[in-house]
Amino acid sequence: EKGGYDYFMLKEIAEQPKAVADTLLGRIGTDGRLTLDELRIPDQVLREVDKVVVVACGTAFHAGMIAKYAIEHWTRIPCEVEVASEFRYRDPIMDDRTLVIAISQSGETMDTLMALRHAREQGAKVLAICNTNGSTIPRESDAVLYTHAGPEVAVASTKAFLTQLVACYLVALYLGQVRGTKWGDEISSVIRELGDAPRQVEQVLGTMEPVRALARSLADAPAVLFLGRHVGHPVALEGALKLKELAYMHAEGFAAGELKHGPIALIEEGLPVVVVVPSPRGRSILHDKIVSNIQEIRARGARTIVIAEEGDEAVVPYADHLIRIPATPTLLQPLVSTVPLQVFACELATAKGHEVDQPRNLAKSVTVE
Numbered sequence: 001e002k003g004g005y006d007y008f009m010l011k012e013i014a015e016q017p018k019a020v021a022d023t024l025l026g027r028i029g030t031d032g033r034l035t036l037d038e039l040r041i042p043d044q045v046l047r048e049v050d051k052v053v054v055v056a057c058g059t060a061f062h063a064g065m066i067a068k069y070a071i072e073h074w075t076r077i078p079c080e081v082e083v084a085s086e087f088r089y090r091d092p093i094m095d096d097r098t099l100v101i102a103i104s105q106s107g108e109t110m111d112t113l114m115a116l117r118h119a120r121e122q123g124a125k126v127l128a129i130c131n132t133n134g135s136t137i138p139r140e141s142d143a144v145l146y147t148h149a150g151p152e153v154a155v156a157s158t159k160a161f162l163t164q165l166v167a168c169y170l171v172a173l174y175l176g177q178v179r180g181t182k183w184g185d186e187i188s189s190v191i192r193e194l195g196d197a198p199r200q201v202e203q204v205l206g207t208m209e210p211v212r213a214l215a216r217s218l219a220d221a222p223a224v225l226f227l228g229r230h231v232g233h234p235v236a237l238e239g240a241l242k243l244k245e246l247a248y249m250h251a252e253g254f255a256a257g258e259l260k261h262g263p264i265a266l267i268e269e270g271l272p273v274v275v276v277v278p279s280p281r282g283r284s285i286l287h288d289k290i291v292s293n294i295q296e297i298r299a300r301g302a303r304t305i306v307i308a309e310e311g312d313e314a315v316v317p318y319a320d321h322l323i324r325i326p327a328t329p330t331l332l333q334p335l336v337s338t339v340p341l342q343v344f345a346c347e348l349a350t351a352k353g354h355e356v357d358q359p360r361n362l363a364k365s366v367t368v369e
């Protein structure tokens with residue numbers, strides 16, 4: 001049932017192009033507009049939403065962080081994102097114009113379930129983004145958008161994450177479409193680009209051999225740091241989480257701009273630092289700033305592992321290892337930049353002799369608070 005792969009995780013990483021395509025299936029009309037009939041929340045209610053709150057745990061929380069960028073940019077509705085386990089304990093402010101999005105692969109995560117119950121008690125509408133048909137979280141929500149990634153068996157989430165991202169983009173774009181924001185043209189072009197995501201993920205998967213070799217060479221590294229800006233920040237957090245849970249290594253993700261406020265003190269000779277570089281097109285200021293961050297850490301001895309778009313030549317002089325990803329609109333980059341980090345963690349853990357499908361101390365679904 002592992003389909004010829006040694007581990008479910010490898011199989012699930014490889015399934016990502018299809019999983020992403022399945023999440024999109026039937027949701028983009030021939031006219032290029034989105035149809036999310038299953039949403040069951042009337043457009044009129046969506047037009048009146050004045051705040052979005054995303055709650056989730058672990059990897060799904062990282063998808064939520066990315067959703068915030070997309071929702072605020074395309075809809076101009078303020079969006080908060082919070083780990084579900086913290087949410088209800090701070091007495092969050094919500095009412096019937098609040099849309100709460102609960103993201104969960106399993107649909108059984110107790111922290112997320114308790115957060116959404118709290119939200120509904122306050123009168124908020126809850127939309128679940130979930131991979132498991134008929135599970136508790138969608139059953140207790142006002143509406144559900146299924147990710148259709150197929151069963152995810154490995155404890156470390158991979159294809160569920162990419163499809164959660166796609167579902168979040170669809171919700172953000174749909175809200176933008178329904179509310180008719182000034183980003184109309186950008187929204188239609190992003191919808192088109194999303195359709196190309198499965199091919200781009202496939203392309204990245206085809207270039208992973210050097211990433212595997214690099215991961216094997218780092219099996220004895222004491223720690224790995226991950227840096228990113230904008231949507232690259234949650235990607236960095238996700239890369240670090242994967243390495244923690246699979247390789248049992250000290251791994252940390254930072255917003256690259258925070259480096260100088262403390263973490264740069266961690267940099268020492270030979271420390272591997274993975275940097276997720278935003279596109280040089282679009283918000284190019286972000287790109288230039290991260291190139292300076294790479295220069296700074298390299299000058300202090302870091303071994304730089306740079307994930308950058310094809311054609312981005314500015315990073316070349318400072319990259320000890322360069323991992324290329326296809327060019328995408330800034331907000332969609334996590335769909336391609338996360339893939340090398342999954343492969344990296346899986347290979348590094350395997351090189352250390354760990355059982356990647358069943359990491360120690362972890363369960364696939366956490367049904368206690």
Ligand code: M6R
Pocket residue numbers: 057058059060061103104105106107108109112155156157158245362364365366
């Ligand atoms: O089933 P859920 O998406 O609600 O699970 C949330 C987290 O427990 C989960 O993403 C966890 O962080 C994964 N093991 C990460 O790989």
